Amino acid sequence: MKNITFATIALAALVQTALAAGKCGTQTCSSSTPCCVSGYCNSNAQYCMPILCEAANSYSPTSCWNTAHCVKSSVTFGSPNSFAQIADYDGNPADAAFVSQFQPSNAKINNGELEMTLVKQSNGAGFGATVIGTRAIQYGTVTAVMRSGCTSGGVVSSFIIRNNNVGDEIDFEFVGADKSTVQSNYYWHEQLDYTKMVKSPALPDTTLNFNTYQIQWTPDQIVWVVNGNAFRTVKRSDTWDASVNAFKYPDSEAYISFGIWDGGSGAQGTSEWAGGAIQWNNQPFVAAVKSVTIDCYYNGNETTYVPPGGNGGNGGSSSSSTITSSSLPSSTPSGSSNSNSGSNSNSSSNQTGSSSSTKPTGSSSSKPVQSSSSASDSSVNENSGSDSESSSPPHSGARSLVASFGVLASALVAAYASF
Template identity: 75%
Template sequence: MKCITFSAVAAAALLQTAAAAGKCGDQSCGKKTPCCVRGYCNANAMYCMPMNCEPQNSYSANSCWDTPHCVSSKVDFGGGDAFAQISDYNGDPSSAAFVSQFEPSNAKIGGGRLQMELVKQSDGKGFGATVTNTRAIQYGTVSAVMRSGGNSGGVVSSFIIRNDKLGDEIDFEFVGHETSSVQSNYYWHDHLDYTKMVKSPSLSDTSQNDHTYQIQWTPDQIVWSVDGNEFRVVKRSETWDAAENTFKYPDSEAYISFSIWDGGSGAQGTSEWAGGAIQWGQGPFIANVKSVEIDCFYKGNETTYTPPGDSDDHSTSSGKDDDDDKDSDDEKSASEKDKSDDDDEDKSSDDDEDKSSDDNSSSASDKDSADENAGKDEPSDDKDETDDVNTGSAATMLVSLGTTVAALLMAYAF
């Protein structure tokens, strides 16, 4: 009898817990503003694009836009469908290959190039720009013809492939006080090991001359090249961590992005790495990209790849899946996205590792601006009352149902 009574109470508690799920900060998103990002709800691209949107906190699990997968292409920034401001993007990747991530936007097309400018704010800090590919990639070769943002310390430019939610990253980073080389690094699940950074051989001034920077990413290895010359290789087999029983190798579906940001105003470790405070008199500071070529690992197929399990043999994988595996990947892509979205997004580091937020391809001021814009875009307490009523009614019905179930089962027990 006690067992039945406990089960009834537990059932009611579970239903009540379900009714409280889906909170976005201190509110619940409604039908008209369904997408949640950092405690705010809205319906535009800044909120609903899959790299930002939080499905578990949104109006429903289907509120966030689907993830468009990789299609091999060459993006020429002189073309009309290469770039869009985020306020103009409707979620169709064929309408824009890349989209700016912030408002106000310091990214634009000029002279047939994508231009991203670092602008001095009233507090003396710089506010930059981040531009992200509208399709996700999981393995492939990405080449960018570009120039870094300037020759002053503190100015940091980036070419990155990153999954923000999991913290997998492969990057090129340019620091303004060292324009004769570019830095390469990679991270797995935000395990930030800056000692793994490797510089390229000597280059002509990266802020004044075009160079072709290439990342070749496969299930087996990552290769960094500049102007066709390989200078670094990391093999997946070399990343095995016996203590944690896993390969610390970036293998999750991610987004290509370019950015410029103020590293000089960051924490001491970041500022020292970036070359100190920005010398604004040496500006303007504009990173620009002429073109990007994307060669997907899976030719002509918008599929994803499931890496070998950690229980598998520690040897590297054999390469591409066969046709049956590709068909299976098609069916699994949606569930893989949901799993990725549900992964823990908390990030932490010591004071000397404050560069973690910088490695997300934007400065702290960029993120603050994004939060401020989120607050401005979010409707006030008088938002869609119908949605609130519907949400409240659903919660009431669930709680009532839970109570009824408990009562009936308890009555039956007696």
């Protein structure tokens, strides 16, 4: 008989378990606090929603909640199940179409409208709000009836479709420096080319009037529409870049979000773009959304579209998720202090979405301050005001190692059982 002992089997199984539980910062998540976000573990929506949850760093790859995919819907914010604070969200998108991302929350329902408020903190900077859809969308038409809260320079409001993980984004953004237009832009794979920004034609004061903003997004083109008038179209065929052998066209499953944030406290380029320092005597700064209509490209089918490969396409790679670290909500939780928990479900993808809204600082190669409306590309929360790069995606080698030890443990058990 070969010298195979229970101790050997136990050791292999122990190593497999230890490797399967990814490292979340300086700690390892447990079964009671299984979800990892930026070095912290917990069991509630603030950690387990696929928008934020880092599956590779969590207790197990299935700790994060499922990604819920697009269904055709019309959301009015006076209706039940339209909005929830993130502490009250249990992972079921039927219970809330949108959730407020941060705690403490500056988002609420008031008189049938979703209101997001920017408030002044003790350090003089503004603390705003981000509200994120609970279903991911990949192509479709999204229409929002909203009013910006930019009644002072420095205040920025936004309506964005973004995959924070991949870095694809389509947006409408409002700045206090200009109340008569809305800005449109799009990004591919975190390449923040601000030269592509196009303003809308003149509009009634966006801070006093509700206007209808629409993004029409298909595999072939993006159209920006305000009050029924299309003012910009970007065709996928025009985004081909031979140097990278790809169409620089947003095509990854993403999340709809609305936000308000302090651009005036950002880096010089961001502040100038937003209209300078906020004049706090002009508050309150309240962005409001009356309704959101979502018409999925697949007419309600929750199946995720995979872009075709070959012929210079993106090969579908932008649709498959890579896990990255996202910023924590503004009040960084510690350990398992937040007691509101939700049930786990398997997660096959972990795509994050929200607004990025970082603006140039005078150098095309520099990355300016992250907007406070985002839990996205630079891992900066609303309280910060400084730039910080997100951690690198985990490599597949770690999963291969886990699999190898799993095979080893199984082989040892099988070998012992045969004697």
